[in-house]
Amino acid sequence: MTDQRYTELGQLGADTPLPNTPEEAVLERVANPCDAPYMIRFVCPEFTSICPVTGAPDFAHMVIDYVPRDWIVESKSLKLFMGAFRNHGAFHEACTTMIGQRLVKELDPQWLRIGGYWYPRGGIPIDVFFATGEAPAGVWVPDQGVPPYRGRG
Template sequence: MSDTQKPQSPGPQFLGQQTPLPVSPDEAVLDYVPNPREGALYLARFAAPEFTSLCPVTGQPDFAHLVIDYAPGETIVESKSLKLFLGSFRNHAGFHEDVTVGIGQRLHAEMKPRWLRIGGYWYPRGGIPIDVFWQSGNPPEGLWVPDQGVTAYRGRG
């Protein structure tokens, strides 16, 4: 992912219309809307159990279960734009660490939540599963932060 950050969009651009999948994560636009419960301390969670990107070495698909938790500030991310953004990684080559941390950092930089964490639970590559975690700092005091609920990869055993 590039270091350039997209400006916040003025509001939902994709709701109620057919929208093609963005060609790349850098071209994807994330929509943010006002937090309907601004001032309330709460956690929102997105789970993407069928996330895919490409291995930057072999070009083969990599699969992950992503869990994104955040405590909203003034805005929340509009879910259709998030789905399109995550879908744009299907043709994006990146190491697990770059992809997972890059998604978290972009959401944090653009949405400016009170707190955000992402867990990337990647399925085995070369026989080794890779789990990647990033968070923006310590969660705010009083925020209920449940376990992400994804067990470590165990194979068939």
């Protein structure tokens, strides 16, 4: 028996191919099941995109934290959205902020932050952070838990 609240989800439970671009990806959402403030965390430790100049692959560990208002993101659609960056050419800053801004647009959360912890390119790691402001009072927001890149140093 299918729960009627989820009949509008087109990707969950379906054979859904990876979108060609992040812009084509459909982020689906469902009603927030909780009326108390709480935080949701998604971790994508194998995020990939490509350099817009050289076409070389770039790799990052992404951590997305948000406090929902009325909506939460459906996780399969988020996985497909994140996977759509695989052949997307953009600098680290553009990829990280694009993800955060798209989630804000689709979900209208009380608060959102994303940490993009990029692995070194040319010997220099780049960490990119985006947030919509301060976390709401009373919500437990743990550290993202990603240490600075040290290599062999």
